[in-house]
Amino acid sequence: MHNMSDEELFWRASMVPKVQELPYKLVRKVAFMFLTKGPHPLVPLWEKFFEGHGGLYSIYVHPHPSFDESVPETSVFHGRRIPSKPVYWGTASMIDAERRLLANALLDFSNQRFVLLSESCIPLFNFTTTYNYLMASNLSFLGSFDDPRKPGRGRYNPQMWPAINISDWRKGSQWFEVHRELAVQIISDRKYYTIFGEYCHPPCYMDEHYIPTLVNMLYVKMNSNRSITWVDWSRGGPHPSKFGWGDITDEFLNKIRYGSDCIYNGNTTNICFLFARKFLPTALEPLLRIAPLLLGFDP
Numbered sequence: 001m002h003n004m005s006d007e008e009l010f011w012r013a014s015m016v017p018k019v020q021e022l023p024y025k026l027v028r029k030v031a032f033m034f035l036t037k038g039p040h041p042l043v044p045l046w047e048k049f050f051e052g053h054g055g056l057y058s059i060y061v062h063p064h065p066s067f068d069e070s071v072p073e074t075s076v077f078h079g080r081r082i083p084s085k086p087v088y089w090g091t092a093s094m095i096d097a098e099r100r101l102l103a104n105a106l107l108d109f110s111n112q113r114f115v116l117l118s119e120s121c122i123p124l125f126n127f128t129t130t131y132n133y134l135m136a137s138n139l140s141f142l143g144s145f146d147d148p149r150k151p152g153r154g155r156y157n158p159q160m161w162p163a164i165n166i167s168d169w170r171k172g173s174q175w176f177e178v179h180r181e182l183a184v185q186i187i188s189d190r191k192y193y194t195i196f197g198e199y200c201h202p203p204c205y206m207d208e209h210y211i212p213t214l215v216n217m218l219y220v221k222m223n224s225n226r227s228i229t230w231v232d233w234s235r236g237g238p239h240p241s242k243f244g245w246g247d248i249t250d251e252f253l254n255k256i257r258y259g260s261d262c263i264y265n266g267n268t269t270n271i272c273f274l275f276a277r278k279f280l281p282t283a284l285e286p287l288l289r290i291a292p293l294l295l296g297f298d299p
Contacts, residue, residue, distance in 0.1 A: 002083065003083070004083075006096065006099075006100060006103075009100065009103045009104070012103075012107065013102070013103035013104070013106035013107055013184070013187055014106075014184055014187060014188045016106055016107060016109045026109075026110055026112075027055060027056070027110060028056075028110060028112040028113075028135060029055070029056055029057055029058050029108070029110045029111050029112065029113075030056065030057050030058070030111070030112070030113045030114075030115065030130070030131055030134055030135075031057070031058045031059075031060060031105035031108075031111040031113065031114045031115070032046075032057060032058070032059050032060070032115055032117060033060045033062070033098075033101035033102070033105055033114060033115065033116050033117065034059070034060065034061045034062065034117050034118065034119065034121075035062050035087070035094075035097055035098065035101060035116060035117070035118055036061060036062065036063045036064075036067075036118065036119040037063065037064055037067075037087075037119065038063050038064050038067035038069070039067075039069060039119065040061070040077070040119045041119065041281035041284060042119065042120070042121075042122060042279065042281070042283075042284055042287075043071075043075065043077055044284060044288060045122060045123070045284060045287050045288060045291060046076075046077075046123070047075060047076055047077075048288070048291060048292070048297045049123045049126070049127055049295075049297060050076050050127060051297070052127075053127045053128075053131070054076075056127070056131055057127070057131075058105060058108055058110075058111050059076060059077060059080040060080055060082050060101050060104050060105050061077060061080050061081045061082065062081075062082055062084045062087075062097050062100060062101050063081060063084055064084065064086060064087070065084050065085060065086060082100065082101065082104045083100075084097065084100070085097070085100075090202045090205045090206075090207075091201075091202075091206065092196070092197050092200075092206050094174065094206065094207040095193070095196075095206050095207055095210055095211070098116060098174070098207070098211075099186065099187050101116065102114055102178075102183050102186060102187050103187045105183070106180070106183055106184060106187065111180070112135070112179065112180050113134040113135065113177065113178075113179055113180070114177065114178050114179075114180070114183045115134070115176075115177040115228075115274075115275070116174070116175055116176050116177070117175065117229070117275060117277075118175070118277060118278075120242075120277045120278035120279050120280070121175070121229065121275050121276065121277045121278075121279070122275065122276055122277070122279050122283075122287060123274065123275055123295065124230070124253070124256060124257050124273055124274055124275060124276055124295065125257070125271075125274060125295055125296070126295050126296035126297055128296075129274075129296070130274050133264075133271070133274060134177065134274075136265065137179075137224070137264065137265060138179070139179070139222060139223060139224040140176070140177060140178040140179050140182045140215075140222055140223050140224065141176065141177040141178075141223075141224050141226060141227060141228040142172060142176040142177070142178060142182075142211065142212065142215055142223050142224075142225070142226075142227065143172030143173045143176075143212065143225065143226055143227040144170040144171075144172045144212035144213075144215055144216050144220075144223060144225055145170060145171060145172060145212075145225070146169070146170060146171075147171045151171075151203075152169070152171045153166060153169055155169075155171075155200070155203060155204035155205075155209065156169045156204075157199040157200065157204065159198075159199050160195055160196075160199050163191065163192070163195055164192065164195060164213065164217070168213060168216060168217045169209070169213055170209065170212035170213045170215075170216040171208050171209055171212055172208065172209075172211070172212035172227065173208075173227045173229065173231065174207040174208060174211075175227060175229040175231075175275075175277070176211065176227065177227075177228055177229075177274075179222070181222065182215070182219055182222045182223070185214075185218070185219055186211060186214065189214060192210070192213070192214050192217075193210065196209070196210045196213075224263070224264075226262055226272070228272070228273055228274045228275060229273065229274075229275040229276065229277060230256050230273035230275070230276040230277070231276070231277050231278070240277070240278055241278070242278045242279070242280055243278065243279050243280065243283055244279075244280040244282040244283050245280075245282040245283060245285070245286055247283065248283050248286035248287055248290065249290075250290060250294055253290065253294060253295075254294070256273060256276050257271070257273070258270045258271065260272040260273065
């Protein structure tokens with residue numbers, strides 16, 4: 001824990017030396033950043049995922065500041081909480097929390113990949129597969145698409161012009177994975193963050209538009225333009241489907257794991273998602289039963 005303000009934190013994080021400047025060989029790590037409301041019921045699954053891979057990952061947790069449950073000292077999540085502030089759905093506070101997580105993770109220059117997750121997210125593959133997939137890519141995994149409908153371009157505020165044109169406007173899932181260079185750019189931005197803060201209010205949701213638009217405008221060549229966190233919007237409505245005890249089968253998980261086609265490092269692959277959401281606490285027991293064999297965890 002530190003006592004830096006957000007402004008000082010973002011400044012410090014943006015000044016951390018670049019890897020090529022280091023005089024020794026770096027063991028590269030993946031930063032797993034959990035944006036949570038409070039309880040994290042799927043921790044036992046994640047502990048299985050991380051087991052045996054110390055030194056290749058970092059964990060950061062941003063809960064509501066009033067959350068006071070402690071984590072056992074034996075858990076990899078112990079002591080991984082960062083200084084947090086309240087987060088309200090659909091507001092700039094969501095982006096503030098994401099930037100806070102990124103900045104804290106950037107302070108450790110061995111962190112080279114940064115994945116944003118929630119308490120309802122699960123891993124779809126074992127740690128080694130996940131680590132290699134991320135480290136072997138030179139692109140970030142962030143959804144950013146032009147949605148001509150009311151929930152897309154319809155949320156653009158003309159007062160953002162000329163800094164942001166409607167042709168620049170993009171939408172995407174907030175659950176991103178970015179490499180270090182893009183993470184630094186996101187926390188360093190002041191110009192577009194300020195414009196969004198002023199003109200993007202519900203029904204414009206900053207967490208769906210700010211980073212996708214920023215990356216589309218300035219860093220499009222750094223991005224694969226797809227998310228690696230699976231979610232089911234097929235039932236409609238403002239929130240995705242949730243999955244519990246009765247949904248967890250080998251067939252269901254394998255459909256998520258291998259049921260899509262996408263481009264990875266210039267080639268077509270059917271491994272497009274490394275994580276999935278939204279999984280309820282009741283899903284934990286069947287997931288722990290299936291995971292060792294299906295996902296290749298150590299039993």
